[in-house]
Amino acid sequence: MKTAEEILAAIKLALPEAGVELVLNPSPSAQHSLRLDPAHAVAVASFLRDDAELALDYCSNATGVDWPSKEVTEKVKVTKVVDGADTAVEETVKRVEPGYLEAVYHLFSMKHAHREIAGPVVLRMRTINRTDQVELPSLTPVWRSAEFQEREIFDLFGIEFTGHPDLRRILMWDGFEDHPMRRDYVDPDDYEYEPTAHDEVLKRTAEHKAGVVA
Amino acid sequence: MAVEPDLKIELGKQGVFVTTVSEIYNWGRKNSVWPMQFGLACCAIEMIATTMARYDLARFGAEVFRPSPRQADLMIISGTITKKMAPQVVRLYNQMAEPKYVIAMGACAISGGPFKQGYNVLKGIDRYIPVDVHIPGCPPRPEALIHAFMTLQAKIDAQPLTGSERPRHLDAEAQGLFPIPEQSAHDLEPPVNRLVWPLPASSKPAENCG
Numbered sequence: 001m002k003t004a005e006e007i008l009a010a011i012k013l014a015l016p017e018a019g020v021e022l023v024l025n026p027s028p029s030a031q032h033s034l035r036l037d038p039a040h041a042v043a044v045a046s047f048l049r050d051d052a053e054l055a056l057d058y059c060s061n062a063t064g065v066d067w068p069s070k071e072v073t074e075k076v077k078v079t080k081v082v083d084g085a086d087t088a089v090e091e092t093v094k095r096v097e098p099g100y101l102e103a104v105y106h107l108f109s110m111k112h113a114h115r116e117i118a119g120p121v122v123l124r125m126r127t128i129n130r131t132d133q134v135e136l137p138s139l140t141p142v143w144r145s146a147e148f149q150e151r152e153i154f155d156l157f158g159i160e161f162t163g164h165p166d167l168r169r170i171l172m173w174d175g176f177e178d179h180p181m182r183r184d185y186v187d188p189d190d191y192e193y194e195p196t197a198h199d200e201v202l203k204r205t206a207e208h209k210a211g212v213v214a
Numbered sequence: 215m216a217v218e219p220d221l222k223i224e225l226g227k228q229g230v231f232v233t234t235v236s237e238i239y240n241w242g243r244k245n246s247v248w249p250m251q252f253g254l255a256c257c258a259i260e261m262i263a264t265t266m267a268r269y270d271l272a273r274f275g276a277e278v279f280r281p282s283p284r285q286a287d288l289m290i291i292s293g294t295i296t297k298k299m300a301p302q303v304v305r306l307y308n309q310m311a312e313p314k315y316v317i318a319m320g321a322c323a324i325s326g327g328p329f330k331q332g333y334n335v336l337k338g339i340d341r342y343i344p345v346d347v348h349i350p351g352c353p354p355r356p357e358a359l360i361h362a363f364m365t366l367q368a369k370i371d372a373q374p375l376t377g378s379e380r381p382r383h384l385d386a387e388a389q390g391l392f393p394i395p396e397q398s399a400h401d402l403e404p405p406v407n408r409l410v411w412p413l414p415a416s417s418k419p420a421e422n423c424g
Contacts, residue, residue, distance in 0.1 A: 171334055173298050173397040180333035187333055188401035193414055201331060 004032035007054065007121060011044055014051070018044050023124060033104070033122035038136050041125055042163070045142040048107065048121070056121055059143035061106040062150055064157035066182045068130065069099035101127045101159050103136055105146065127159060130182075138164035156181035236375045243313065244275075244370040247363075250286035250310070251279035254303075255293025257320040257353040264356040274363055283309040288366070290359075291345075294322035294329055295336040297402050304394045307343045312383030312390050315370070317362050318345045321352045328352065341406040343392050 002010075004022060011020050011034070019037035036044050048056045073094050080089045106120035127134045138161035140147045150161045151170040158179035161167055169176060178185055191208040194201055217232050225232050253261060265271045265279065280286040283306045295303055307316070318339055321327030326337040339345065346369060347362045354362075373381050382388040392410065395402040 171296075171298070175397055175399060177399040185333070187331070188405065190337065190401070190405050 002054065004034055004121070007048070008034060010051065010054065011047060014047055015040065015043060020044060029119075031119055031122060033124050035124045035126065038125055038127075041137045041139065042142060045123070045139050048123075049142055054121075055109045055111040056107040057143075058108045058110045059105055059139070059145050060108055060120060061104075062139075062146045062153065063104050064153040064159060064181065065102040065104060066130070066157055067099050067102060068183045070097050071095070072097050099130045101130055101134055101157055103150075103153055103159055103161075105139060105143075107143075130158075134158055135160045135162050137162055138167075140164050155179070158182065239375060240371045240373060244367040246275045247288045247315065247366070247370075248278045248280050248286050249276055249288040249290050250283055250306070251281045252289075252306070253292045254295060254299065255322065257292035257323070260353045260356055261290055261292045261319065261359060264359045269356040269360060271360065271363065274360070274367065276363060283307075284311060286310055287313060288315045288317065290317045290319055291323040291339045292319045294327065295339050296334045297336055297397070298334060300336045300339070300342060300402060301394045301397065303339060304342045304392055308391050308394070313381050314390075315346045315366055316343060317347045317349065317359075317366060319349050319359060319362070320354055321350060324348045324350065336402070341411045342395060343407075344410050 008020060008022050011018055018040040020040075021035040023033045023035045025031045025033065048054050071094055073092060075090050076093050077088050078091050079086050081087075082089070103125045105123040107123065108120055123139075125136045127136060136159055138146070138150055140150055140161070141163060147165065148170060150164055151166070151168060153159050154161060154164075154167055155169040155171050156179055168174065172180070180187070189204070189208055189211070191197075191201065191204045192212075194205045197205045217234065222232050253259075263269060265277065271277060276288070283289075287310070289307055289310065291303065307314070316339075318324045322329060322335070324338050324340070324345075326332070326335050329335040330337055336342075340348070347365050349358050349362045351358050373379065375381075375384060382390055393404075393407060395404060395407075397403075
């Protein structure tokens with residue numbers, strides 16, 4: 001098993017236009033991942049599968065991640081004119097980092113299974129935003145095992161996979177409109193009877209009671 | 215009208231068997247309850263074990279698991295009911311012929327269990343259809359299912375054939391069909407059948423928990 005850096009170098013050699021980035025994982029596991037540009041994702045995925053050295057022929061897992069928009073507070077050094085002289089002043093700047101949806105794929109090689117396995121090769125793809133531009137290319141044509149899992153991501157996170165052979169909801173029913181695994185999903189208010197409520201459920205039960213009384 | 219137990223025993227010693235219509239009718243019913251062959255989740259594995267040689271549900275006259283609701287008397291709700299599956303469960307129950315009984319097996323079937331606040335999990339099947347016996351456990355052991363089955367038998371045995379407590383199949387007015395919930399944009403519609411599951415009186419939020 002090669003490291004993410006070595007795989008990145010191999011991709012850059014074979015497909016210089018692909019625009020693959022390394023996403024570092026600062027935790028002790030150091031399980032770095034490769035972020036694919038959606039426009040070239042299928043080409044890169046095909047390369048990873050077909051390359052004799054890598055032969056990542058097995059996609060064991062595909063899942064989604066929801067990254068909501070968040071407000072970031074930063075301290076920026078700004079040069080200002082104070083009393084006729086330029087002075088470096090620290091200013092606190094607030095800005096909103098736009099959110100996006102992410103699809104994550106875990107790859108292994110069945111062909112080279114006898115080699116030391118340090119963990120899966122992790123691929124990531126990000127959508128442009130969380131609302132209207134949520135298309136990503138489907139990797140099901142490359143790894144057949146991604147089919148149901150991409151349907152699950154579509155169902156629970158709302159990422160639309162272009163090129164998927166059968167993109168329908170898989171856990172929820174067809175008429176369902178929400179995406180339950182998104183951070184901003186609010187489940188229906190059926191907290192009328194919670195005999196052992198605590199934490200979040202206790203809060204929701206109290207809100208339900210207040211709503212009924214009001 | 216029941217026969218006095220002492221008199222019955224005394225007559226039995228003399229070789230005379232005395233019974234009532236309701237006793238022999240219910241005796242026949244309770245010893246030939248055919249469950250429906252369907253499982254929803256992991257509790258179904260325990261249900262299958264209950265029917266096999268080691269636990270042998272056949273001793274109680276319930277060895278014939280019918281693959282059709284038309285031929286079944288008992289629905290064992292064995293597992294998590296997802297909101298996607300709930301309308302089908304109610305539909306199957308409606309298709310069963312009277313008299314029909316329901317055992318809700320396991321934590322999920324009675325309340326949603328460990329998945330209770332899940333986005334696709336119904337908080338207990340008793341919100342849509344009447345349940346005769348609830349079994350807690352995750353999953354309940356086969357002994358617990360056998361106990362539930364014996365509880366159901368005792369319940370059948372105690373049913374009078376006349377009066378307001380009589381079983382539904384002897385009551386021409388009784389409603390045996392239950393509304394099938396619709397799968398709407400955000401939740402099942404309606405989320406609960408109030409005729410089956412009236413809001414418990416003690417539905418205040420617990421204040422000394424958590």
